[in-house]
Each structure stands twice: as C-alpha cells, then as structure tokens.
Amino acid sequence: MSNHAAYILASYLVAAAILGGLVIASLATRRKVRRELAARGLEKRR
Amino acid sequence: MSGFTALLRRDLSLVWRRPGDVGVVLAFFVVATVLFPLGIGPETNVLARIAAGVLWCAALFAALLSLERLFAADYEDGTLDLLLLAPWPLELAALAKCLAHWIVTGLPLSLLAPVLGVAFGLDGPSLLALMATLLVGTPTLSLIGGLAAALTLGARKSGALLALLALPLCVPTLIFGAGAIETLAAGDGIVTHVAILAALALVALATTPWAIAAALRQAGE
Amino acid sequence: MADLHFLANPARFRRFSQRVLPGLGFATALMLAVGIYMAFFVAPEDYQQGKTVRIMFVHVPSAWLSMGGYAMLSALGASLLVWRHPLAALMARAAAPVGASFAAVCLLTGSLWGRPMWGTYWVWDARLTSMLLLFFLYLGHIALSRAYDEPERGDRAAAILALIGVINLPIIKFSVDWWNTLHQPASITRLDAPAIHNSILVPLLWMAVSLLFLFVYLVLLRTETEIDRRRLENAEAAA
Numbered sequence: 001m002s003n004h005a006a007y008i009l010a011s012y013l014v015a016a017a018i019l020g021g022l023v024i025a026s027l028a029t030r031r032k033v034r035r036e037l038a039a040r041g042l043e044k045r046r
Numbered sequence: 047m048s049g050f051t052a053l054l055r056r057d058l059s060l061v062w063r064r065p066g067d068v069g070v071v072l073a074f075f076v077v078a079t080v081l082f083p084l085g086i087g088p089e090t091n092v093l094a095r096i097a098a099g100v101l102w103c104a105a106l107f108a109a110l111l112s113l114e115r116l117f118a119a120d121y122e123d124g125t126l127d128l129l130l131l132a133p134w135p136l137e138l139a140a141l142a143k144c145l146a147h148w149i150v151t152g153l154p155l156s157l158l159a160p161v162l163g164v165a166f167g168l169d170g171p172s173l174l175a176l177m178a179t180l181l182v183g184t185p186t187l188s189l190i191g192g193l194a195a196a197l198t199l200g201a202r203k204s205g206a207l208l209a210l211l212a213l214p215l216c217v218p219t220l221i222f223g224a225g226a227i228e229t230l231a232a233g234d235g236i237v238t239h240v241a242i243l244a245a246l247a248l249v250a251l252a253t254t255p256w257a258i259a260a261a262l263r264q265a266g267e
Numbered sequence: 268m269a270d271l272h273f274l275a276n277p278a279r280f281r282r283f284s285q286r287v288l289p290g291l292g293f294a295t296a297l298m299l300a301v302g303i304y305m306a307f308f309v310a311p312e313d314y315q316q317g318k319t320v321r322i323m324f325v326h327v328p329s330a331w332l333s334m335g336g337y338a339m340l341s342a343l344g345a346s347l348l349v350w351r352h353p354l355a356a357l358m359a360r361a362a363a364p365v366g367a368s369f370a371a372v373c374l375l376t377g378s379l380w381g382r383p384m385w386g387t388y389w390v391w392d393a394r395l396t397s398m399l400l401l402f403f404l405y406l407g408h409i410a411l412s413r414a415y416d417e418p419e420r421g422d423r424a425a426a427i428l429a430l431i432g433v434i435n436l437p438i439i440k441f442s443v444d445w446w447n448t449l450h451q452p453a454s455i456t457r458l459d460a461p462a463i464h465n466s467i468l469v470p471l472l473w474m475a476v477s478l479l480f481l482f483v484y485l486v487l488l489r490t491e492t493e494i495d496r497r498r499l500e501n502a503e504a505a506a
Binding site for chain 1 (some may be wrong): 282303318319321326364365368369371372376379380382383400446471481484485488489491492495496498499502
C-alpha cells in the first residue's frame with residue numbers, strides 16, 4: 001500500500017497548483033487593474 | 047400562426063433556391079461516416095458494433111455545421127430587427143427557424159443514415175431503429191443548436207463556440223439515440239429509448255424557444 | 268440572504284469586500300492548514316481504500332463546490348435576466364472560472380485516485396463522466412461570456428446558457444447513469460462505502476468548509492476585480 005503515497009501526494013499537489021494558481025492569478029489581476037485605475041486617477045494609490 | 051408559416055415557407059424557399067447548402071451538409075455526413083471504416087478497418091462485426099454511435103455522432107456534427115448561419119444572415123441583413131418588431135411572438139419565429147433547420151438537415155440525415163448503415167453491416171430492424179431514433183432525436187439537436195446559434199450571434203469565433211455550447215447539451219440525445227440500436231442488438235425493444243428521446247424533444251420544445259427568443263432580443267438590442 | 272441585499276450596489280460591495288477579504292483569506296489559509304493536517308495525520312486509513320481515502324478529502328468537496336457553483340451561476344443568471352442586477356453579471360463572470368477550477372481539481376484527483384484503486388487513470392464511471400460534462404458546461408459559460416466586444420452582451424448570453432444548463436444538468440446526469448449501467452462492467456469497485464465513519468466524516472466536512480471558504484474568498488476577490496475592471500472600461504470608453 002505504500003506506493004499509493006505518490007498518488008496521494010500528486011493529487012494534493014495538483015489541487016494546490018490549480019487552486020493556488022487561481023488565487024495568485026486573481027490577486028495579480030486585481031493588483032494590475034487597481035494600478036491602471038490609479039494611473040487614471042480614479043483610485044487613490046495605496 | 048400565419049407569421050409562423052410565412053417564416054417557415056420563406057426559410058424553406060431560401061434553401062430551395064440554393065440546394066447546394068443542404069447538399070454540402072449531407073456530403074459532409076457521408077464523408078465523415080465513411081472515414082470511420084477507413085480508420086478502424088473493415089471487420090464487419092466491429093463496424094456493426096460501432097455503426098449506431100458513429101452515425102449518430104456524424105449526424106450531430108453535420109447538424110451543428112449548418113447551424114452557424116441559422117440566424118446570422120437575418121442578423122446581418124436586418125431581418126432580425128423586423129422579427130423583433132413583428133406583432134407575433136418571437137418564440138414562434140425561433141421555433142419556425144428551428145423547424146426549417148430540421149426539415150432541411152435533420153429529416154434528410156435521418157433518411158440517409160439507414161443507407162449508410164447498410165455499409166456498416168447493420169441488419170433490417172437496426173436500420174429501421176436507426177431511422178426512427180434519428181427522426182425523433184434530431185429535432186432536439188435543431189432546437190439546442192438553434193439556441194447555441196442564437197447565443198453566439200455576433201460573437202468572435204462563433205463556429206467553435208457554438209459547438210462547445212451545444213455538444214454537452216446534446217449528450218442525452220446521443221446516448222439514447224445510439225443506445226437504442228445497442229438494446230436492439232441485445233434483444234430488447236427500443237420503445238423505451240424512443241419514448242425517452244421524445245421526452246427529451248418535448249423538454250427542448252418547452253424550454254429552448256423562450257431561451258432563443260431571449261438570446262435574439264439581447265442580440266438585437 | 269435578504270440581509271445581503273445591500274451588496275447589490277457594486278460600490279458598496281467593493282467597500283464590503285475590501286474590508287472582509289484580508290480576514291477571510293487568513294481564516295481560509297488557517298482552516299486549510301488544519302484540514303490538511305487532519306487529512307494526513309488524524310484520519311485513519313480506510314479498510315477498503317487504504318491510504319488513498321486521503322484523496323477523498325479534496326476530491327469530494329471539489330465535486331460539491333463545482334456543482335454548487337453551477338447552481339449559483341444559474342441563480343446569478345436569473346437575477347441578471349429578471350431583475351437586471353448589475354452585480355450579478357460581474358459575480359457570474361468572477362465565479363465561473365472558480366467553479367471550473369474546482370471541477371478540474373475534482374476530475375484530476377478522481378483520476379489519481381482511480382489509478383491505484385481501479386488500475387487506470389480514467390474510467391467511464393457515471394460520476395466522472397457527469398463531472399466532465401459539467402466541466403464542459405463551465406468552459407462554454409466562460410468562453411461565451413468573454414466572446415463579445417461588448418461585455419454586457421456576453422454577460423446576458425452566458426446567463427441564458429446557465430439557466431438552460433441547470434435545467435439540462437439533471438437530464439445529463441440521468442442519461443449518463445443510464446448509459447453507464449448499459450456499458451459498465453459490474454466488477455468495478457464503487458466509491459460509496461456502506462456508511463462513512465465519523466473519523467473520516469469529520470475531516471471531510473472540515474475540508475469541505477475550508478474549501479467553501481476558499482471558494483467564497485476567490486469569488487469575492489474576483490468580483491471586486493471585475494467591478495474595478497468595468498470602471499476602467501467605462502473610463503476608457505468615456506475618454
């Protein structure tokens with residue numbers, strides 16, 4: 001049964017990659033959009 | 047109702063004047079089906095086993111192929127705006143367009159499929175079942191495809207998008223259509239399958255015209 | 268949900284999400300850390316599935332969230348079409364990729380579970396197949412909402428699609444089950460155990476709640492971004 005550990009690890013890594021990637025991508029998009037808003041003077045710079 | 051028949055007659059006569067459009071769809075159906083024996087090999091028992099699925103999938107693709115233009119021409123030349131202003135319900139217009147699509151694709155595909163089925167080594171009852179399930183099932187494909195066509199009106203890359211939207215929704219029809227012939231091979235009747243296909247068609251008939259009309263309204267805005 | 272009505276205004280929603288997000292993100296990270304600890308060190312091995320039962324702690328909640336996410340998408344679609352809710356469109360646009368990601372996690376972890384348990388990465392199991400079709404419905408929604416030059420048209424087209432999709436989902440599920448019983452060799456081990464023991468159920472529910480927090484966090488974050496993006500587009504159109 002010990003060789004199953006690889007599959008468990010792989011599935012947690014896959015889940016972390018997809019969901020973590022989505023979190024990072026979402027945060028990056030928010031930063032980018034905010035910066036563009038700030039560049040237009042629509043949002044006070046933080 | 048007069049608007050319904052008028053629109054239906056107009057669409058059919060448009061096709062009548064350019065029969066090549068229907069011919070291309072039917073030719074695609076034949077060529078796509080013929081590719082399968084060439085790809086898989088000529089063993090008769092294998093071909094008879096996959097015939098129903100192949101013919102159903104090819105019919106589905108052929109029906110989708112012709113859908114992209116279902117509303118596009120009316121959208122571009124302004125007919126759609128007139129339909130939106132017309133005093134009779136847009137849902138009926140949507141239904142008329144889908145019916146016209148079925149008459150010029152679903153119906154000939156259903157009649158052509160048994161001929162191709164012979165080449166796959168299907169026996170008499172299976173050929174009959176194939177035609178029956180296609181006749182009952184293809185209206186659903188026209189309705190769902192009509193919805194996908196209306197939703198993608200004016201979109202970028204609308205052809206591929208249309209297929210992406212319509213195909214998952216067509217899965218039940220495909221399963222019961224192709225499954226009927228398999229049940230027949232197992233020695234059971236196909237009445238259940240045909241009844242379920244009819245039920246699917248009725249569900250599509252009860253829901254899609256409204257959705258198509260809503261999609262056309264927002265496209266016309 | 269009636270108390271959340273004040274969120275219907277995008278500007279107010281933005282203020283709300285900016286206040287809530289940091290705390291929510293922290294809580295989500297904490298809960299996930301505890302959940303993963305429970306999944307690996309607290310939960311016992313299943314007598315049938317062995318250690319691979321640990322995959323279920325991400326697989327099953329992902330399945331729930333992707334299904335719930337589609338229901339939410341169609342509810343948002345209805346509120347856009349019926350009440351012309353300005354926020355519903357933005358939220359649907361934000362939520363669809365989140366739901367699709369959970370569906371993808373469900374599919375991939377499912378196939379990684381299937382390899383040791385079924386001996387193959389992919390089995391045309393009824394549940395896996397339905398999930399695959401749900402994933403395709405998500406892809407259609409995402410593609411359609413982004414296919415127009417005017418974003419409002421994409422929003423409304425996608426809303427109609429979500430409503431038709433939610434009517435069709437039970438039909439698809441039913442037909443795939445039927446198809447599966449017709450084709451499936453009966454020898455395959457089923458996932459559902461007769462009853463789930465508490466030692467498995469508690470970590471499972473904990474992970475489900477943690478991932479629900481993650482879902483909410485992502486949707487809020489992305490909705491906020493969509494609001495800002497729409498403001499940016501309006502400013503560009505005005506300029």
